[in-house]
Amino acid sequence: MATRKRSGSGSKRHLKEKVVQIYESFFRGEDLTSDNPTFWDEFFLLKPKIPQLEAEIQKLTPDQLTNMEDNINLLVIQCIEMLGQEHHIRLVYALQTFSALLTTMYQRVAQDPSINIKTILLGTENPNSKMQKLLEHCNSVMSGDVPDSLKSMVLKLLLIIATGIDNIDDNPLVEYLMMHSLFEPLIHLLCTSTERQQHGYDVVLLLMFLVNYKKHEAANPYVVKLSILDDELALNGYGQVITAALNDYVMTTFGGMQNNTGGWLSSLTSMVGGIFLTNDETQPVFRGQRSSGGEEGMLMALYEAAHLNRNFMTTLAHSSATASAPPSPPATLPPHQSPPNLAQIQALIDNEQPTNLLVTFFQYCSIVMADTRTEASINKCNLCFITLTCIVEEQFANSIMHDQNLTFKVQLYRLPMRHRKIVPEEPPSQPLASTLIDLLVEFMMCHLLKKFPGELYEVCVGVLQRVLSYQKRCRVRLSRDWRPLWAALIALLKFLATNETVLLRRHNIFSMAQQVVNIFNLFITFGDTFLPTPASYDQLYYELIRMTQVFDNLFFMALRYSTGDGEFKAEALRLANCLVNVRAITLHFSPKIDAWLASQNLSTPTEDQILEVVRKNYDSLILKLQEGLESYERYSEKSYRALLSKLVKGAAAFARQRSDAAALGHHSAALISHYTTLPVPTIC
């Protein structure tokens, strides 16, 4: 090494470090190894200079890159070789170098898709065996007894591979991750609490990406294995990582509100047990960072688990109380590093009331659903809804949510709006299904806007229908006030009827209205199976009679479209047919009430008086039983493919941005200091 000449470099560069010189000559295509058989051993003892390395690669034109193939190949092979090394410093530097090389190469690909990353990195000869070796080394590091930072670095490396290209399906290197599955070691990392705290976020994120690789085309081992995973520890670990990430987001949002309005304080402290307050003050920066995103990946992971794995439902209601777990290991990282500091989040959760995934998810949904302004937030909201759909289709999850003995006080986020003031109030302690309905009501009431998010409403009503269907089938009676729900549904119908012309351009309002009316039909004809009291049935009639106008308008609108020759003819006809029971009710009771009013000489009756009339006149009213009110098509991913791939892309972009070289540098520095016990300056 010492004999290397600085051939060709200008005099200005005489202060360059040795490793930088090597980079330069290396990427000029020089053969450095021929006269120095121990070159690589020495090279990997030099601290890599990531920015310079990246700069060197960026300098190359695509043609040069292709010509450099042999040299880069050699570097890759050596990096992989070093991963099996006993010598820790070489191992760490090799990881760092390799990660930087991959990151930069992926950047190049992003700029110029014509670059064939696979051949440049792996060559044409037996790329499979090289990747296999790499993954074997990764496997042994992840399941071995090595410092946490090393595992982190390996996970970061894998994440770089998985998120290298926006559309994961186009990523040629991920194919090898499918051939040589790392599922078991990854899951193993979730099982132990200490490792979960350190690596949980990365592991779950990585799994999520891998699951999404060509999931619709080929057999993906991760999809298969995740769907049959039944190790409760692992499932719980998976759930807890997601809970922690979502909870952190929830805390941030509620925390922001806390600063704005003092009134929230009391209600919030009741939710988070006051611990959060102190935490807010100590880590303002941390919170700000987290709120910028990163939980989408976790949300996707939640969706995948809820969609794929039936056993996962058992962990939904599994409250995590890891206070008995050993404290996190002596920090190998300086505290200000590692953006998603799960150890700290975990500590936060530990000190608090135990929460469970469903509770946190509902809270998260309430925040996400409040915002439908941008496309990104609509997508996120949509993902929340389809995740909810998956959950409410599961028998087990439903039975948990309807368990009267399993009640929670869940503080949902409510948007302050012009027509209402948010009064801080202690949320009632109720089964989770009731909270879910509150959540749906809140959504339905808040987005009757000009920019009507029709597709979200459709999924929302679908969730509601599934919940009611479960209640009807299982005769579960939620003892709740149903009136807010009816009011919300009626408001939605009213909105549809008044804005028909505008809305019809973008949405099929007839099918949506039919969906809503059918929910009323469910209440009207099958209310006996799931309403809590006879009085609630009376209240239903009261609301219907009170809002006669809305249903009349809807009916006439439907008639209008069904008589014409428009494209919505059939649907409008169906809607009109669905309305038969509501019409029967309003037509039956209105004259009776009028007659009674006349007889009593009253003009403004009280609610009780109307209810009295209603109760007396039930018997002469015949309702039509309609088929399939509770039936629904099971959720299928097909119709959401575009949405999902968009979300995966977003998550990948975020993950890429996060797992930059700097983060790796921290780990590497920590590792080096771990291995050498000598203080190493943390310059990258």
Add this chain to the structure above:
Amino acid sequence: MLEDVPIHGSRIDASSKPPTHQRNLSLDFRHVTGGNGPPAGCGHQRNRSLDSVLQRIPEDMTPTSPEGAPLRLPGDAPAPRLALPPEIPAGSDDSGIHTPPDANDEERPTPAAARSRESLDSGNPEDTEKPPDPPDAPVETATAIVSAVDTANNKDFLLRLFESKLFDMSMAISYLFYSKEPGVQTYLANKLFSFAHEDVDFYLPQLATMYIELGEVAEVLRPYLVYRCKQSADFSLRLAWLLTAFGGDVKRSRATKLRDSILAEEIRPAARRGHHRSQSDASALRLATPSGRHLGDLASGRAFDNGCLCGEQCSCGAPRLAPQTQFLTALTNIGRRLASVADKERRNGRLRAELATLDLNLPARVWLPLHKKPHCVLRIPPHAAAVLNSKDKAPYIMYVEVLETEGHEPLPPRLLPPAPPAPHSPPIRHTKSEENLVPEWPALSMYSAMDDVDNSDCWSHDDEELSTQYQPRPPAPDSVSQLSVMSVTSVQSTSSCGSRESMAVGAGEVRRRLAEATAAPPPNAFKHDPADPSAVALKESWESKLARMRLSSPYGYLSGWRLLGCIVKVGDDLRQEMLAAQLLRRLQTVWDLERVPLTLRPYEIICLDKESGLIQPVLNSVSLHQIKKQSGKTLRAWLELEHGPATSEGFLLAQRNFVHSAAAYALTSYLLQLKDRHNGNILLDSAGHIIHIDFGFIFSISPKNLGFESSPFKLTHEFVEVMDGENSDMFAYFKILILRGLIAARKHCDQIIHLVDTMRMGGQLACLRSSSAVSNFRSRFHVGRTEPQLRSLVDRLVSDALHSLSTRLYDNYQYYTNGIL
């Protein structure tokens, strides 16, 4: 034990010299144990020597132990001695009024024993020279020695008593305690080997206390305790807990040493000697590799796995007790952490979360010491647990699924709970093209559909009540809607929903069904109350809970599956509770023996240390406080609600049970001076029995020593109302029962009092700290009174209790301070 009979003066006049060979053994022990004082250092060696000696004892005893009187067998003399006992029942058969002389019996042997010590001392040297001889000889040698002394006759009597079949554990304990004579103590300690284990175990608190407090008794007891510890891990832990609970603060006392050596697993079945399996050689090698790394780490999923893989008889040297101690530590830690959570509902959430974490480590080879049969814990469903009402402590009840096992069968693997049975109809799809939809329907008959509904609703209590209502009349309420769905699908209507004429239903009909289904929840059903999470959990009948849990458990299909309840209490001293439970048991035994129809409901208690323990919950019962709070009714009205109108058979039966139990607890309250009798501490079970719990204040102490409750026992007008009022027959019956109970208890008061007397040593129990506690206790048996005097006493007590101001005062005090109704 039931045939226990007061000892008559004539037979106790003198103490006898016990046979010798057992004493020799014990002397051997003393020598050995004295030699290697610290157990940690040379425990190994001592163990072996103990083994060699001890192995002989059980083997020698085994042929005789079933009879409970081993020494009878070998001798040729026993025949005449056995003829003696019939006199004793003759003396004790009378109504018990003549029993007073018995009271002194206990004291008499003491001087006699003292007198005879010289003789024993003289006998000692020659005894020690003898090798531990086969047990066939003891009676001969004993008699030989005894006859050599002039007081031979007297001693013979004591020996004959000891050898008689009437001699039971109760007497053994009292002689062990009162007798200062080493010979007698040694004899009795050896005699323990021949008693049934359950009999001895009943007195384990007494034995432990004596071990702690009485040096010489400890010496003689040790071999027995060590022997039992080696036999059973459960016994080892029980003993260790008792030693912890009752041990003083002395650092390296004998008791703490024994406890430490038990917990350090130095006392364990010897794996080396011939009496064990032949793997002993290998065991030494394997000893190095017990993989108990995860022990205690709840996050590992194997916190209670000691890594032992050997089958029937463990010989790998894996810790035998550690999993169990870890398990119980985990349980008590939960209780400790819960206490720091303020809000009750939140506490409940926290409890469930903690139990869920714990549950991840199950099934494991750990057990609930409350349950006698060998078993291991399969699962603790977190959602079934509930925090009990308590202001600053956080006791909680949990339901534990266990597997009763005889041998060492492998544990079932951890399983996920099964998905609840699917409701009667799978969601119909709009896509009607699927052919498989049609054949599915006929398979679901309407009746089975209804059953499914019942099953699937195992999750919520309220619905269960509803579904049971449906059961008797299957095709009732929902049939129309059922039919409608079925008929409609069979019509195979096309995509247009509702376009066809289908069945119609009257709105009135729908509402009527709803009214029927909801208005009729039984008025005695408890509603879920966030402030009192335990109320619902406790109200549910055990049978329905059992069925429900079995159905929802992944292990429910196993034949050895059992559901056990367990209350974990941390922060309360349960040692008095334990003593009270012992006394209750004793009293119940006495009443059963004397055929007095009084019913107590003692429950199992395990003290883990001075301030935590496990309690067996009283099944199918709720507290009077909860009844009042949930129903707002008086006790009588509640009973009528539960059992039917006042003239119905159900009510009369419940009333009878009520009176039997009320009288029993009234008398017990009086005898034990039970305090803190607020309605939260009095339960009513589903058969009408009242059951008192929480014996934290007995004998001389009361809550904060306020002295509020000065009445002899708690008897409110509400209770009397249940008994049809003060002038009713029932009330008279109540008083008669108390009188008969008192007479019966008095007859056997010695075996009751000595339980307490033994525990007074060491001053560990606050209730016995007062110097007069035991003598006052004795005086409450009113040994000296005639039956008419007793009758008037009972009358006075009852009227005092009924008209006591302080009872009402205390209830009010509890209402205002703790909100207990």
